[in-house]
Amino acid sequence: MPVTPHTKALVLGSGGASQAVLRVLENLHIAYLVVSRTAGNKAVDYDTLKNTDDLSNYSLIINTTPLGMSPNTDTYPDLAYDQLSPQHYCYDLVYNPENTQFMQRAATQGAHTKNGLDMLRLQAEKSWEIWNQ
Numbered sequence: 001m002p003v004t005p006h007t008k009a010l011v012l013g014s015g016g017a018s019q020a021v022l023r024v025l026e027n028l029h030i031a032y033l034v035v036s037r038t039a040g041n042k043a044v045d046y047d048t049l050k051n052t053d054d055l056s057n058y059s060l061i062i063n064t065t066p067l068g069m070s071p072n073t074d075t076y077p078d079l080a081y082d083q084l085s086p087q088h089y090c091y092d093l094v095y096n097p098e099n100t101q102f103m104q105r106a107a108t109q110g111a112h113t114k115n116g117l118d119m120l121r122l123q124a125e126k127s128w129e130i131w132n133q
């Protein structure tokens with residue numbers, strides 16, 4: 001596990017899974033910034049992030065986009081990966097392939113990485129439990 005506690009997270013994507021991630025971050029009292037292809041009230045776009053901010057300000061980076069998911073395994077979020085370091089924890093909700101381009105690029109900088117396989121299993125077990133009550 002990386003250096004903790006995390007106080008600021010970057011959440012890539014603003015779809016359904018992103019909303020679940022935001023809820024968890026709020027419960028954990030971790031501040032966050034959403035990065036979206038379209039800037040809005042609650043999100044910045046990728047170019048703005050690159051031009052005005054530094055990834056060193058966010059120790060936790062969570063990919064909730066489908067970028068990297070099979071069969072598009074050569075795709076990845078457009079980030080300044082050279083700003084990552086061993087202080088970062090990069091979590092990919094994608095679970096196929098096990099080691100996505102996002103994770104590989106983060107790991108090259110020494111960042112800690114994790115894919116979405118455990119999350120997939122845990123949410124499946126929770127769903128099973130709820131529907132069998």
Ligand SMILES: NC(=O)c1ccc[n+]([C@@H]2O[C@H](COP(=O)([O-])OP(=O)(O)OC[C@H]3O[C@@H](n4cnc5c(N)ncnc54)[C@H](OP(=O)(O)O)[C@@H]3O)[C@@H](O)[C@H]2O)c1
Pocket residue numbers: 012013014015016017018035036037038064065066067069093094095116117119120121123
């Ligand atoms: N591990 C798990 O248990 C688990 C659970 C749920 C989902 N997932 C995975 O998480 C991913 C997202 O699922 P979802 O249900 O949230 O999908 P979704 O509702 O379609 O949202 C995906 C979001 O990703 C962004 N996005 C989509 N295409 C993009 C592209 N080409 N470039 C950059 N950003 C893009 C969009 O956000 P913006 O419009 O803001 O850019 C979009 O709203 C999928 O790969 C899914 O398999 C994993």
